[in-house]
Amino acid sequence: MTSPSLTLRPRKQPSQARAAFTVDAILEATVHILEASPDGQFTTKQVAERSGVSIGSLYQYFPNKQALVAELVRRKLALLVDATRKACETAPAGYEEALRHVIANIIAEKQRNMRQSLALSPVMTGFEVQAIVRDYTAQVYDSLQTCIETRLDRALTPAEVDRLGIAINAVEGALSVMVKSDPNKLTQVGLIETLHRMFVATLGINTQDRS
Secondary structure, eight states, rough: OOOOOHHHEEEEEEESSSHHHHHHHHHHHHHHOOOOOOTOOOOOHHHHHHOOOOHHHHHHHHHHHHHHHHHHHHHHHHHHHHHHHHHHHSSOOOOHHHHHHHHHHHHHHHHHHHHHHHGGGGGTTTTSSHHHHHHHHHHHHHHHHHHHHHHHTTTOOOOHHHHHHHHHHHHHHHHHHHHHHOOOGGGGGTTTHHHHHHHHHHHOOOOOOOO
């Protein structure tokens, strides 16, 4: 397997506004092309033509199409991590109320990035991006663990830590299925409460809300 650090990283980061605009145009063109490609197939030539950038300029930033997909995944997941962190920082003091607040904000972020999520869906398993997904998932996990421990005023036990991972995967899995099958389900009444109950039940912490 090719190392993600060698093939999925941009060749260089834009240091000036014009360069940043070029990179954004290349990535936006990639999203447009993926939206029109149900099987996720595309070429760097297509991206260059769509973005109005020469193929040489594209390769200055991205060595291959896998790197384009990987950067889109990084940006999408970075927004989710940031939303989770901010939600944890602004969450109520009570344990269950804090979880409800975080889940609501995660759903809202999913809705804001629906277009990218749908465009990237066919290529998430076709390209070597799972290491990237694991890295950002770990950051979400760390934020939630800190949030919960702060509300409980104690560290989670090893068993609770394990169940936290299961709870996060369960919520993420449910949301991913909704995005793929019917994105409108993210706006359905009662979704936040349903996912909240599932998360709390999976985590299995017996404590009264301290709000």
